[in-house]
Amino acid sequence: MIELRNVCKSFNTGTASETKALENLNLVINEGDFVTVIGGNGSGKSTLVNIISGTLMPDEGEVLLRDYNLNKLKEHERAPYFGRVFQDPMIGTAADMTVIENLALAYGRNRTRSVFRWSYKKADVQKFIDDLKTLDLGLENRLYQKVGLLSGGQRQALTLLMATNRNKPSYRRIKRDYVRFGKGDKKAAKIEVKEAFLSAGEKYRQDKSEINQKSISKEAKKALIKKAFQEYDKKIRKFDITKPILLLDEHTAALDPKTAKKVLETTERMVNEHRLTTIMITHNMRDAIRYGNRLIMLSHGEIVADISGEDKAKLTIETLLEMFVTKSKNDMLSDSTILGN
Ligand SMILES: Nc1ncnc2c1ncn2[C@@H]1O[C@H](COP(=O)(O)OP(=O)(O)OP(=O)(O)O)[C@@H](O)[C@H]1O
Ligand SMILES: [Mg+2]
Structure with missing residues (x-):
């Protein structure tokens, strides 16, 4: 349902520091796929999701969502169709606003007219409480606290909730x-x-x-x-055929291992519950293997491995590492990628 056709993206074109971030990339992601994306630093992972979300426009090629050419839409016009969580817990939520105000803002995002409407009805409060309870972080008792007071992990979990659980569209x-x-x-x-x-x-x-x-x-x-x-x-x-597609760019990389695990488990639960199409970039091979039904390996802006179904289920750290070494043309590997901690 998401398709990239011959997508090329370079930076600093025509200068000495020209970088080809994506090279003639072709990719079809089916509805309900949970794809983990792995690759060395600078292999093009973030560029890939930025091209899908419209943060970056491709130099060449097309991005399609259910046969519709997304190149026609700017980033903010695509926002209702994507839920994003970044590496930095500070990005996804507004620190100066309370937990409930953040939720109300996200739940209102689907409304075509009132983008910045974050007032909420009394009836919504119970829904917010119920949703927060599913995170199992006690946030349902901190509705009226500023988000800036929460830990990184709590903020990432909240961002996830906001990214997946939107208001019904108008x-x-x-x-x-x-x-x-x-x-x-x-x-x-x-x-x-x-x-x-x-x-x-x-x-x-x-x-x-x-x-x-x-x-x-x-x-x-x-x-x-x-x-x-x-x-x-x-x-x-019945005619509502859109569901947010989840784009996760190393969303647990800044968290301690225990919190990262909790946020990843929450991610998996939400993906399964809402049957969300998901792209999850990770530096951690173990997580790339453990989560999702499909794994993509990027190297120098190209897909060098695409493993799904049973083959994915059979993957081990050893086989993936071997693949990395043989396929990823001298890409840098970080310690955490190798160790998978
Ligand atoms: N805005 C930019 N200006 C110039 N070069 C860029 C820009 N964004 C990305 N690049 C370059 O494009 C290449 C791919 O970058 P990208 O951020 O997609 O890599 P990545 O796989 O996400 O890496 P990391 O694992 O470090 O996050 C890199 O060489 C990077 O330096
Ligand atoms: Mg990146």
Whole structure:
């Protein structure tokens, strides 16, 4: 569902320090893939995810999301489709805002109009508490504390939650994205979604007027209308075909081993729970082997190994190291990559 076609990216082109970060890269990542990416320093790992998220534009080639050419969209326009967590715990969250304000900001990100809306309804608070409980870090008791007071690991876990657990998209966005990312004929999709929305709306209006004519209490009417609305909402949300794709760039590298393990386990749980397509860059061979269903090795901006399924499950540190040495043309290996600690 994400495809890179002949992607090239160089830095400082035409100067003595010209670097080819990605060289004619071709890659197809299927829906639901959890890909770990490994490679020496400067092999192009961060550039790869930056090209996907739109932080960088390719010099040549295309990035496609479900057949839609993402080159057309700027980074902020792609933001609703990607959840990112970086190495630096300071980046993903706003230190001066409270835990709950950070969550509200992230949960509001999907709304097309109010990007910076971070006020929250009372009803949301319980959801925030429930979500924080799943992290098992006691953050549900620290809702009104500034995020700057949290540890690096707690901030990374919170960033993960914010990256995966977004607000439901607006109806307008559902409609647009169904046409944008849907398979097949765009015109037909446009008509299909428009008609479905109209008929759902019509049915809801009818139900509402019937309910209002009933000789029952105001409260009973309210409850029935709520139910009718939920049915309407369900019909519309059937057309929501987008889910955030998780892009993780060494998101546990700055954490102590114990906290890193906890954040990685949380990552895996969230990926499985939401069946998220995930790209996880890591310097740690053991983690690259342990997590995900597919492993990609980069060297000098090229994919030199792509291992999935049973072959991935059979990988050992030894075989991966051997592969690294034979395939990665004198790339630098950091100690933690070799030791996998
Ligand atoms: N903004 C930039 N300006 C100049 N060169 C860059 C820039 N970003 C990346 N590069 C170069 O492109 C190459 C690939 O960099 P990239 O950051 O993708 O590597 P990486 O695999 O993520 O490395 P690391 O493991 O150290 O994070 C490197 O040679 C790097 O120096
Ligand atoms: Mg990097």
